[in-house]
Amino acid sequence: MKLWSRGLGKQELKMDFMRYDIKREGQEIVISGRITDPVNWDFWIRFDEDDVPGLVRVAKNPNIIRLVLGRWFKKIFPFRRGRVVEEVVEEAAEEPVASASESGGGASESE
Numbered sequence: 001m002k003l004w005s006r007g008l009g010k011q012e013l014k015m016d017f018m019r020y021d022i023k024r025e026g027q028e029i030v031i032s033g034r035i036t037d038p039v040n041w042d043f044w045i046r047f048d049e050d051d052v053p054g055l056v057r058v059a060k061n062p063n064i065i066r067l068v069l070g071r072w073f074k075k076i077f078p079f080r081r082g083r084v085v086e087e088v089v090e091e092a093a094e095e096p097v098a099s100a101s102e103s104g105g106g107a108s109e110s111e
Contacts, residue, residue, distance in 0.1 A: 011038065 013035050020033030025046075032044040047055065058064060 013037075013039065013041075 014037045015033075015035060017031070020031050022029065022031050024030070027048055029047045030044055031047075032042070035041045035043060
């Protein structure tokens with residue numbers, strides 16, 4: 001994930017949510033970790049019940065759904081994408097190339 005910080009100018013902070021801790025503290029869910037590139041910062045993000053409508057709004061966004069489903073299908077069917085490309089290449093190699101005279105729309109060879 002990339003987080004843009006205005007405090008650093010147009011600086012991109014690289015975040016890896018697979019490495020961060022997620023725990024419950026009282027009535028809050030806390031995501032905490034360390035950003036190491038390009039700065040070295042500890043951070044935490046706190047969610048409570050008042051944040052649920054906003055989280056649901058983000059989760060039901062069509063762009064987020066496509067992103068999640070795309071990632072999910074790549075994990076479950078990693079072979080599928082390469083297989084489709086190979087099938088298209090094989091089909092293209094098997095099909096004869098049509099000349100203009102065969103289509104009826106071009107000039108014949110005798111002209």
